[in-house]
Amino acid sequence: MAKQAAPLQLLVEQFSKFAGVGRKNATRMAYQVMSMSDAEVQALADAIRGAHTKLHRCKICQDYTEEEICPVCQSKKRDHSVICVVESPRDVTVFERTREYNGLYHVLHGLFSPVDGIGAEQLCIRELLARLQDGEVKEVIMATSPTVEGEVTATYLARLIKPLGIKTTRLAYGLPVGSSLEYADETTLYRALSGRGEM
Amino acid sequence: MAKQAAPLQLLVEQFSKFAGVGRKNATRMAYQVMSMSDAEVQALADAIRGAHTKLHRCKICQDYTEEEICPVCQSKKRDHSVICVVESPRDVTVFERTREYNGLYHVLHGLFSPVDGIGAEQLCIRELLARLQDGEVKEVIMATSPTVEGEVTATYLARLIKPLGIKTTRLAYGLPVGSSLEYADETTLYRALSGRGEM
Numbered sequence: 001m002a003k004q005a006a007p008l009q010l011l012v013e014q015f016s017k018f019a020g021v022g023r024k025n026a027t028r029m030a031y032q033v034m035s036m037s038d039a040e041v042q043a044l045a046d047a048i049r050g051a052h053t054k055l056h057r058c059k060i061c062q063d064y065t066e067e068e069i070c071p072v073c074q075s076k077k078r079d080h081s082v083i084c085v086v087e088s089p090r091d092v093t094v095f096e097r098t099r100e101y102n103g104l105y106h107v108l109h110g111l112f113s114p115v116d117g118i119g120a121e122q123l124c125i126r127e128l129l130a131r132l133q134d135g136e137v138k139e140v141i142m143a144t145s146p147t148v149e150g151e152v153t154a155t156y157l158a159r160l161i162k163p164l165g166i167k168t169t170r171l172a173y174g175l176p177v178g179s180s181l182e183y184a185d186e187t188t189l190y191r192a193l194s195g196r197g198e199m
Numbered sequence: 200m201a202k203q204a205a206p207l208q209l210l211v212e213q214f215s216k217f218a219g220v221g222r223k224n225a226t227r228m229a230y231q232v233m234s235m236s237d238a239e240v241q242a243l244a245d246a247i248r249g250a251h252t253k254l255h256r257c258k259i260c261q262d263y264t265e266e267e268i269c270p271v272c273q274s275k276k277r278d279h280s281v282i283c284v285v286e287s288p289r290d291v292t293v294f295e296r297t298r299e300y301n302g303l304y305h306v307l308h309g310l311f312s313p314v315d316g317i318g319a320e321q322l323c324i325r326e327l328l329a330r331l332q333d334g335e336v337k338e339v340i341m342a343t344s345p346t347v348e349g350e351v352t353a354t355y356l357a358r359l360i361k362p363l364g365i366k367t368t369r370l371a372y373g374l375p376v377g378s379s380l381e382y383a384d385e386t387t388l389y390r391a392l393s394g395r396g397e398m
Binding site for chain 1: 201202203204205206207209210212213216217218219220223224226227228229230231232233235237240241242243244246247248249250251253254263264265269270271274287288289291292295381382
């Protein structure tokens with residue numbers, strides 16, 4: 001059996017590392033790279049490194065941004081009295097797409113997961129609590145996915161925040177239980193947002 | 200609605216260009232790049248450029264290789280009297296995985312597709328015919344996918360090759376019609392190979 005050329009194998013391995021990309025799809029992608037022009041390959045490699053180099057976490061909400069403070073946190077048009085707590089930066093994009101939410105965000109960069117050894121220290125919880133000290137925030141919406149990890153994280157945070165006298169709400173169960181937040185369609189997400197109940 | 204940061208958008212666009220990678224998966228992949236270490240990002244970008252720079256087409260069979268002539272064409276253990284004609288280099292990998300084929304390959308780098316303006320000139324047909332001149336080749340196996348384009352290409356080639364007195368065979372219809380060759384499992388492919396009939 002003749003093996004694939006080493007540089008191609010290496011590329012397949014790299015692509016296989018992406019969640020949701022299996023071996024066959026990774027192979028397909030690698031061959032697609034082979035059929036690209038030099039300029040296209042350069043653009044792809046540059047985009048990968050560019051995103052990684054130019055972006056970092058917003059000092060306030062922890063979302064990815066090119067600036068020190070992200071456009072949402074900087075905006076005077078947004079409602080600074082509401083914070084929507086999400087697992088990851090991609091969830092911010094999903095909420096922005098509904099065009100129904102005008103508050104701020106806070107990205108935890110993960111969820112509680114004892115199996116993977118992820119506890120409170122690994123999540124951006126300290127940064128969230130720091131934002132709640134000046135009394136400007138009136139409501140914190142827990143918008144973690146309706147999974148076990150999402151529920152545990154939301155419950156834990158609610159217990160920390162309630163004593164501060166801040167309203168703590170949870171997305172309504174319009175979301176199909178067990179699914180992942182990022183695949184929710186705009187309508188479902190909007191319904192979940194408007195039907196949110198106090199925890 | 201706050202937009203995603205530009206470098207992230209650019210990366211999502213780049214990933215979306217891959218066949219089979221939709222917008223949501225591309226976004227997911229882009230965020231995964233963000234959570235990689237510097238070294239991991241470097242390895243990914245290098246693998247992409249490395250595969251593209253170091254590999255080129257084998258002078259004989261047109262498969263991708265690091266050398267001038269690929270290991271399969273160079274091998275004295277392979278049966279040089281049989282050529283298996285495939286659409287793309289990834290099909291070579293699929294055949295090699297069956298461990299049942301010991302002949303040579305010829306990669307067309309495409310199939311006839313009048314809709315996309317792909318005719319005989321765009322495929323590596325001239326290179327195939329050149330290999331059939333010295334009388335060493337006794338059989339050419341048409342192993343293009345069982346789709347309309349695959350059939351048309353196989354039929355066209357058979358008509359060119361038969362007058363040279365070379366046996367021209369076609370993979371048996373063990374392959375589910377309408378599917379793509381690269382997703383066939385090893386057993387099905389092996390059955391298709393052994394049940395091949397003369398055209």
